[in-house]
Amino acid sequence: MLAWGSLTKTDVIGAIVVIALLSVVPFVGSRYIVGIMTVALCYAIWASSWDFMSGLTGRENFGHSLFIGTGAYTAGFLNVSFGLSPWWGFPAAAIIAVLFSLIIGIPTLRLRGPYFALAMLSGAVVMQKLSIIFSETTGGQDGLNGLSPMLRSQVSAYYFTLVALVVTVIVLKFIALSPWGTILRAIRGDEATCQAAGINVNFYKISALMISAAFAGFGGALYANYQLQVGPDLFDVALSINIIIMVYVGGMGSIYGAVGGALLLIGLTEGLRSFSEYRLWVYTLILILILFFIPNGVIAPAWVRVREWIIGRSAAFTRRASA
Amino acid sequence: MLDIIIYGAVISAVYALLAVGFTLIFGVARILNLAHGAFYALGAYCVYTLTANLHVPLVIAAVIAVLLVALFGIAMERVLVRPLRRLPPLAVLMMTLAVGLMVEQILLLIFGSEARNVPSLVESSFNFGGVLLSGQRLLAFFCSVAILGGLWLFMQHTRLGAAILAVSQDPEGARYMGIPSDRIFSIVMGLSAAIAAAAGVLVAPFQSVIPGMGLLPLVKAFAIVIVGGLGSIPGSIVGALLLGYTETIVAFKASIEWSQIVSVAAVLIVLIIRPAGFFGKRAAF
Amino acid sequence: MSALLHVEGLTKRFGGLTAVKNVSFALEPGEITGILGPNGAGKTTLFNLLTGFMRPDRGTIGFDGVPLIGVAPHRIVNRGLARTFQLTRPFIGMTVVENVVVGCLAPRVRAEGHTEARARDMLDRVGLGAKANVMVDALSYGDLRRLEIARELVTRPKLLLLDEPFAGLGTSEIEPLAALIRELHKSEGLTILIIEHRLREFMQLVRRVIAMDFGEIIATGSPAEIVRHPRVIEAYIGRGGDDLEARLGVAPENARGIA
Numbered sequence: 102m103l104a105w106g107s108l109t110k111t112d113v114i115g116a117i118v119v120i121a122l123l124s125v126v127p128f129v130g131s132r133y134i135v136g137i138m139t140v141a142l143c144y145a146i147w148a149s150s151w152d153f154m155s156g157l158t159g160r161e162n163f164g165h166s167l168f169i170g171t172g173a174y175t176a177g178f179l180n181v182s183f184g185l186s187p188w189w190g191f192p193a194a195a196i197i198a199v200l201f202s203l204i205i206g207i208p209t210l211r212l213r214g215p216y217f218a219l220a221m222l223s224g225a226v227v228m229q230k231l232s233i234i235f236s237e238t239t240g241g242q243d244g245l246n247g248l249s250p251m252l253r254s255q256v257s258a259y260y261f262t263l264v265a266l267v268v269t270v271i272v273l274k275f276i277a278l279s280p281w282g283t284i285l286r287a288i289r290g291d292e293a294t295c296q297a298a299g300i301n302v303n304f305y306k307i308s309a310l311m312i313s314a315a316f317a318g319f320g321g322a323l324y325a326n327y328q329l330q331v332g333p334d335l336f337d338v339a340l341s342i343n344i345i346i347m348v349y350v351g352g353m354g355s356i357y358g359a360v361g362g363a364l365l366l367i368g369l370t371e372g373l374r375s376f377s378e379y380r381l382w383v384y385t386l387i388l389i390l391i392l393f394f395i396p397n398g399v400i401a402p403a404w405v406r407v408r409e410w411i412i413g414r415s416a417a418f419t420r421r422a423s424a
Numbered sequence: 425m426l427d428i429i430i431y432g433a434v435i436s437a438v439y440a441l442l443a444v445g446f447t448l449i450f451g452v453a454r455i456l457n458l459a460h461g462a463f464y465a466l467g468a469y470c471v472y473t474l475t476a477n478l479h480v481p482l483v484i485a486a487v488i489a490v491l492l493v494a495l496f497g498i499a500m501e502r503v504l505v506r507p508l509r510r511l512p513p514l515a516v517l518m519m520t521l522a523v524g525l526m527v528e529q530i531l532l533l534i535f536g537s538e539a540r541n542v543p544s545l546v547e548s549s550f551n552f553g554g555v556l557l558s559g560q561r562l563l564a565f566f567c568s569v570a571i572l573g574g575l576w577l578f579m580q581h582t583r584l585g586a587a588i589l590a591v592s593q594d595p596e597g598a599r600y601m602g603i604p605s606d607r608i609f610s611i612v613m614g615l616s617a618a619i620a621a622a623a624g625v626l627v628a629p630f631q632s633v634i635p636g637m638g639l640l641p642l643v644k645a646f647a648i649v650i651v652g653g654l655g656s657i658p659g660s661i662v663g664a665l666l667l668g669y670t671e672t673i674v675a676f677k678a679s680i681e682w683s684q685i686v687s688v689a690a691v692l693i694v695l696i697i698r699p700a701g702f703f704g705k706r707a708a709f
Numbered sequence: 710m711s712a713l714l715h716v717e718g719l720t721k722r723f724g725g726l727t728a729v730k731n732v733s734f735a736l737e738p739g740e741i742t743g744i745l746g747p748n749g750a751g752k753t754t755l756f757n758l759l760t761g762f763m764r765p766d767r768g769t770i771g772f773d774g775v776p777l778i779g780v781a782p783h784r785i786v787n788r789g790l791a792r793t794f795q796l797t798r799p800f801i802g803m804t805v806v807e808n809v810v811v812g813c814l815a816p817r818v819r820a821e822g823h824t825e826a827r828a829r830d831m832l833d834r835v836g837l838g839a840k841a842n843v844m845v846d847a848l849s850y851g852d853l854r855r856l857e858i859a860r861e862l863v864t865r866p867k868l869l870l871l872d873e874p875f876a877g878l879g880t881s882e883i884e885p886l887a888a889l890i891r892e893l894h895k896s897e898g899l900t901i902l903i904i905e906h907r908l909r910e911f912m913q914l915v916r917r918v919i920a921m922d923f924g925e926i927i928a929t930g931s932p933a934e935i936v937r938h939p940r941v942i943e944a945y946i947g948r949g950g951d952d953l954e955a956r957l958g959v960a961p962e963n964a965r966g967i968a
Binding site: 280283286287289290291293294295296297298299301 | 786802807810814
């Protein structure tokens, strides 16, 4: 294990506390709250998978909804049109999303400039339009309805989503802390220097996008199986942008920050439900404020502070105890 | 056949207007301006407010609208974009996106979501060999061509135009030559906003004026600029012709729905096959 | 023994400008060689061609007996040809060790394992051991040069190309860095090729200088010979009319004395 940037005991305890808090939600919250939280956990999976690619390598992806939508539709087709068990939807969704990531990533990630971002954005828009044009197979605006439920109770669906999120974050964080992650962050620093250090940057960028797409597609299938419905809004540009804002709020490149950002913003959205027409306003305003005043985001830097404080306190405590 | 040629020409001219400003600010300041569609929508709404609420004559309203949006563009560059230039380029991109969303929200709050009507300057229609074209579309075509021509003269024959070209070709070198690139960025943002607003003003009478009207033009501008090559003005004009006509043909031969997909599909195909666009990177008039 | 690097007829054009014109030279193993030339002489383009960042229009490059044309930059590093950049661009947002670890992760040396230990060893050797855990953003320019050299050295190059390593450094930083380069050359038996636009830094460092102007090699020889070479003098004095001393960074008489 590498000595720097690796997890401290405090990090692990912090993660356990958060997981524990999320686990008690079904005991204290209403059905409505549990529903919202399930959606929030899906957003957290999407945001952390976005962060893995774009936060670490700095190559911004403006069409993450492409992976989410293709994943969700894959799960929907397998279930509704082919009658397969919902469980098949997960691996299939991940594989199809990875396929799309290769189609767009291989030609455009090699280039400097905004080409990759734009290709992702247009890829998502094309898929959205296609899903409306081929309405006989895709259900058009209404999408695919009547997926057979994968789990019987709403609470078990919540816990399944929570486990999926925890696994996602652990896997992505594990890679981010490994030499792979070091290389991805180096790519963010400077690609030419990275090449001069003997690193095949294209291989790492494309692999990172594949991993990101796999988790996003998986998350899309999860969302489809929870909502029992898939619609063209899953390809929406607005969805991609919301995810980016979540990661900005959370703090780029930390993975766990993205989770916090997603939960925070979904919570805020719910809190502002009575002002729903101002919701986009609030998101936009938050984005501008963050860009201007706290470009490093909120959640991840806040946790770093808290961790320092805890470590400082416990060190002081040990000193006093031994004295 | 004739209808395709005529309608395609009108659409292409307006698209060229949209794309030229978009590519200009990218070429000069490397800003991919996601608020470009907002300039277009603001232009249309300014004309609407000036004529419907303040009863300003249409021609004067059009000029005022273009100037106001130009000022807005300059203000945006000064206040919101410039302080972020030392951050990674994603920050600037996100800021322009935020401005675009913000403008749309403000228009929605003030004017509501229903479509507004802007009167036409020319009411009569013209008949070209059996194809009926409204006077406003004809006006839009001629004004667009005139504005593009004016821009060409400005770039070729004024010192400011030469300075803009110099910055777009070599920002570092231009700074050594004593061209203040910050000022140029502001001016170009204003110019780009004015041209987009002019497009909005010209199409307002035959387009539905709604708060979200800027999104599609933004996508079109994207598409054209990608097809023509980011930063290339002649490329964006050729791209506009290519896309305008392809869309018109698809709309006439297939359906309006398919025509909407043309631009984004073009972006995707060009990016995957030949990402530098079909007209290189450097050329600019 | 045959040449480590063999360049033959290398040419690169940008539009109407020929940045590198028919350049041929060879480097023997263990040699330390300088490339001298005023700004715009094509030195950095030559490096970009040698390291695969640009593709030449004509000519051949043989390294260790294998042709290098059309090989990707990272593959070239993994064959043992490393380079630094004129403008050092470290991996911002990472610590100094992490910056060097990236070099340890190159396929050529990755199997050796112990990436962090190797990175720290190398930092000790270039004199940055104490700053290993500092964020790279806080380093001085001179330290960034050392860091860059460390990051390349961990890939165990046979040939190291240094692109103006002394540019932007104060006089107090130049001599220690030159000493480090000499030391590395001696202890590792490393073959080194250095670009400079002033001769002063070369005087005690290199045996042989290749002088370039307008993309062509105009002279080859010892620093003392180069300083007196009429075409070099013309290349430096012919432009702008400054005195030779300032432009070359050394007075000819002085140079003779040192050499």
